Amino acid sequence: MDYENTPEGSLVRRAQAGDESAFQEIVERYQSKVFSIIHGIVRQRNDVEDIAQQVFTKIYFSMRNFDFRSSLITWVYKITVNECFDYLRKKKVRKLVYESDMSEDEVRRVENSETGSGRTVRADTALARRDYVVKLLERVSSEERDLLMLKEVEGYSVEEMARRLKMNENTIKVKLFRARQKLVKASQRLDRAPSRG
Amino acid sequence: MHDLVVNELEEHLAGTASMEFHAHLAACPACRTEVESIAQVSQLLAELRSDTEMAPSPYFYTRVAASIVEHQNTDHWGLLAPGAAFFRRVAFASLVVLACLGSYLVMREGDVSGMSVTRGTDAAAVIAQHDVTDDHAASSDRNLMLVTLASYGE
Numbered sequence: 001m002d003y004e005n006t007p008e009g010s011l012v013r014r015a016q017a018g019d020e021s022a023f024q025e026i027v028e029r030y031q032s033k034v035f036s037i038i039h040g041i042v043r044q045r046n047d048v049e050d051i052a053q054q055v056f057t058k059i060y061f062s063m064r065n066f067d068f069r070s071s072l073i074t075w076v077y078k079i080t081v082n083e084c085f086d087y088l089r090k091k092k093v094r095k096l097v098y099e100s101d102m103s104e105d106e107v108r109r110v111e112n113s114e115t116g117s118g119r120t121v122r123a124d125t126a127l128a129r130r131d132y133v134v135k136l137l138e139r140v141s142s143e144e145r146d147l148l149m150l151k152e153v154e155g156y157s158v159e160e161m162a163r164r165l166k167m168n169e170n171t172i173k174v175k176l177f178r179a180r181q182k183l184v185k186a187s188q189r190l191d192r193a194p195s196r197g
Numbered sequence: 198m199h200d201l202v203v204n205e206l207e208e209h210l211a212g213t214a215s216m217e218f219h220a221h222l223a224a225c226p227a228c229r230t231e232v233e234s235i236a237q238v239s240q241l242l243a244e245l246r247s248d249t250e251m252a253p254s255p256y257f258y259t260r261v262a263a264s265i266v267e268h269q270n271t272d273h274w275g276l277l278a279p280g281a282a283f284f285r286r287v288a289f290a291s292l293v294v295l296a297c298l299g300s301y302l303v304m305r306e307g308d309v310s311g312m313s314v315t316r317g318t319d320a321a322a323v324i325a326q327h328d329v330t331d332d333h334a335a336s337s338d339r340n341l342m343l344v345t346l347a348s349y350g351e
Contacts, residue, residue, distance in 0.1 A: 031253045031258075032251075035251040035253055037247070040246055041245055045251070049257065052253065053257070056261045060265050133242060133244050133245060136238065148242060152239060152245075157211075173203065173206070173207055176207060177206055180238065181235070183238045184234045187234075187238050
């Protein structure tokens with residue numbers, strides 16, 4: 001089915017032409033999904049709406065660049081995941097700057113509470129496992145990260161991903177395989193890294 | 198890693214791999230170890246599934262619209278924005294450099310024109326020395342022509 005000629009395709013066309021009501025409809029259609037994706041990665045309730053706001057602002061200004069090569073939800077998903085990882089990266093930088101003003105004892109206390117090191121991250125808590133997975137995903141490309149998340153978090157089959165992304169099934173299988181190998185290598189490196197403190 | 202494993206890994210992780218795939222894993226320790234590592238790490242990705250439904254606030258779209266307007270206002274300021282002082286300085290410096298370069302080129306062109314005038318004068322002076330009313334031998338005309346051409350070349 002040609003996505004551009006679907007009802008959603010014409011909604012996107014209207015939004016690209018500057019129709020604000022069309023953009024509002026897109027926001028209302030996908031806001032819950034975007035909130036859910038962000039919460040799964042970031043887990044800080046206070047930050048979810050802020051990040052979602054940035055996601056839809058970015059979507060507004062990038063709408064003209066949407067070329068119908070994938071479905072809208074896939075495109076929105078990629079932007080959302082990228083914003084989450086950008087947020088986490090900036091948060092890490094701010095934390096490092098903040099830490100430089102703290103004493104050694106204070107830094108160790110913050111790190112232990114946030115499970116900052118490779119060894120301590122593998123504690124049996126959901127938050128620690130989530131942090132660990134985020135660290136692993138930071139070590140693959142954004143394309144590989146999107147594929148892995150569509151497959152493992154959203155639960156799409158390879159056939160569905162091929163249809164949504166307009167890629168060949170074998171290409172997706174090979175890309176997923178390489179991405180998974182990179183995750184394993186990243187996991188081995190993190191496990192070998194000495195713990196801080 | 199063997200092609201069979203690459204081709205059927207996704208099916209294996211979904212629990213639908215072929216008998217041939219399982220037979221290969223049983224016979225190939227390297228592939229078996231790698232597939233087990235991949236399966237272990239891949240399962241962790243499920244941690245990123247949200248277990249809580251978060252509803253946006255009723256004013257969420259208003260916040261998005263306000264954010265868009267703010268971004269648009271920042272873009273409209275362009276180079277006049279208070280934060281663009283650095284770029285204003287760069288633009289001013291570029292103009293000064295262009296003005297200096299332009300002046301230098303104009304001065305150089307004046308020197309070159311001067312030289313051309315001098316050459317012209319030299320050639321004109323030689324030609325002016327030749328009095329066409331005088332009776333003179335054809336050879337002297339030839340000689341004078343050669344002198345004229347040689348002078349022009351210098």
